[in-house]
Amino acid sequence: MPKPQEALHNLDLVDKLNKYVPHILKKEKRILVHRSLSFIQRLSLPKGYPFRNGQQTNTKGCIVWTDYSISSWPLLLSLLKSDKRSFDQVLYQYFIKNDKLIPDWNIIKQQLVEHHTVIKSISIDELDRWYDEISATLIRPQAYHELYQWFGSDVRDIGYDAFDYFMESRNTVDAWQQAINKHLGSISNLPKEQNDYLMNKYLNKIINE
Structure with a gap:
């Protein structure tokens, strides 16, 4: 499980993605079996920490959380629409670091907040x-x-x-x-x-x- 600060940082990223490009997020429930957070651990964790003990019959004795997968190409298409630089410039700005295709989430989040409008998630x-x-x-x-x-x-x-x-x-x-x-x-x-x-x-x- 990630440290509380890392988990809350990632939750903020998910919140921004869900506001501006909700279609790229795929939600999935996760379960870690035969593990649980102790009473002391739960007291020390900040409010909003996404990992918690399961409460349902099928999740008792498990740690549960919501995971998200992100579709890179649809995200890139959204960024291309808001950033009018060339394809290669956009790719290197947001994804390519040290010759590896790795999303730079801090820069992506900044671009979404500054240049995208809030979009309602479609049910x-x-x-x-x-x-x-x-x-x-x-x-x-x-x-x-x-x-x-x-x-x-x-x-x-x-x-x-x-x-x-x-x-x-x-x-x-x-x-x-x-x-x-x-x-x-x-x-x-x-x-x-x-x-x-x-x-x-x-x-x-x-x-x-």
Whole structure:
């Protein structure tokens, strides 16, 4: 378990990410079995420390906490939209340190606070309502949810474009490819090479499944 100061620092990072780019966070409940915090430990830990003893029947005698995984490419796309420098400059500013691809969370957090607006996290129910609006394109609901994890609330406008393209072609894959390429093309500092890489490596797989 991390030291209290480190844990609270990471919680602050999660709070900022959840305010400005909530779609990139994936929440997962974690359990450390056969371990528990003693009464003395609990007294000494600060308020808000995320690790605690389980209270449910299936977590008794365990330490529980909420973990988060972060999608790097969707985060980079969000940073490219707010930082108009070149792709390489943005990559080196926020990710590459000593020739290793490591996010610099302090700089990323500063950029989010100073240049992003607070965005409401979209609930599953609301996302399903958005899907209903464009379900005629025949994309799978699961694929639509995955695209939300890539593009956040922009997926709604992407869906509208896909709907228009679908009305012309009646081809689901083609319509969504056009709509996603239109959106990626609007990110002026995303090179075509990287656009094509994202489509071929990740996004085509989502819309083709």
